[in-house]
Amino acid sequence: MEIYFTISTVAEIICFLTGVICLYKDSETSWKLLCFYLLLVCSIEMTGMHMWKVLHKQNSLLYNFLLVFENLMVSYFFFYLFKAYKNRLNWLIIWLVTFSISFTSEMIYNHMNSFAFKTVIAMSVVFVIASLYFYYLILKDEQFRRLSHYAPFWWVNGVLFFYFGSTACNVLFDYVLTDTTNITGTIRYYIINILNIILYSCWSYAFLCRYRLRMSQHSS
């Protein structure tokens, strides 16, 4: 049983449970959607772990499947955050079309056999730019917001740390796969664990901020 519980999966499960507790009564569907996404992440991680460690099978196809949902969820959520300042539906459509082309091409090129890491690199760049654009919108906004309690800010912080911090791992992913000594693989594993902890901590805190906001609105 303990094979299913790694640092990353524990972080994901804690974040999912925090999300369920804090967001189940949230008025915004977009925030609630994050709970379903986290449930999917936890399920796929567990299944992937089972395939790799118990059945000794390749799980890259499963993670490619997760990649599509990850892209859809994060892109949509950025669109939802931007909408409070500016409607960027055209940006969302352009990006989703670009992603589909890149992902399909890579899958065809690799004969569906390996992880679409080049698409992941492109996705990371786009999400980092989206995070920076969100900061720009906050700075440009006339209205003052207490950022320490502002849920979208913490959600974006998690995304920025995760996708920006994983750049080195993603760029050198090709090398890691071919490294027979497994030194780089181990290093990558530790870095991804740290990034997962940062990502899910930020998201959990964002959920807590949403909860506090809902409670304060409820009491006033």
Next chain:
Amino acid sequence: MQISPENVATLIVIISVIFLIAPIFLVSYVNLYNQRKKKHQEEKEQLKRDFDLEMLRVQMEVKEETLKTLGAELHDNIGQILSLTTITLTSINLEDTVSSTRKLTSATELTRRAIREIRDLSQLLNGENLLKRGLVAAIELELDWLSRLERYTLTFNKKEFNPASSHNNKDVIVFRLFQELISNIIRHAHATEITILLESHTNTLQLTVKDNGVGFTKNKPQKTGMGLYTIEKRAGMIQGTVQFDTAPGQGTSVKIQVPYP
């Protein structure tokens, strides 16, 4: 040259650490800037509160000035007329018909004058509505009372002035500045001529009040009325500027320029 896995691992660690530190600075910067935004917003609110307070003070001063004129008018003019009327009426001897008729006619005339004066005063009392009729009307009424003193030759030139439709706040402050400049002339200038020029060119209102009085040294602190500093401060509240052109024995010219509308 072959790069060893250890070197690549070190490279991955270094790059990842750098790429994690960079967002920390970025997030801190966003937070810091946001704090400054809060401070700036608070300062803006404070400025607005100060402006509103100053506006209230200006309105109060306009009212006070009106009441002062009213008090002086009641005491010096209407009071005198009514006293004269009382004296005339009490001196009537009913047996002397010719004299009584003359005195009654005189008393009637005095009463009519008193009524006329009271009617004019009631216009002044309606000071709050004064500026609703416009800056020109308010200045004209003020000059009308000033002309009754018969001490000054007054010239009011407003040919090149186009009144704005909705600048009551600016009008109140400009009018208050005008009142104070006139009050300073009456109290200290020993002038015989006052010229007022009201113009508006390319989104600027210009009010010039000129007298042929004793003038003053600009750097010498003034003990009178609002003082030059307050006049400049009030004009500054509406993004205006004040220019004093004066020298001892040379009279004074004060030019106020305000963005308008």
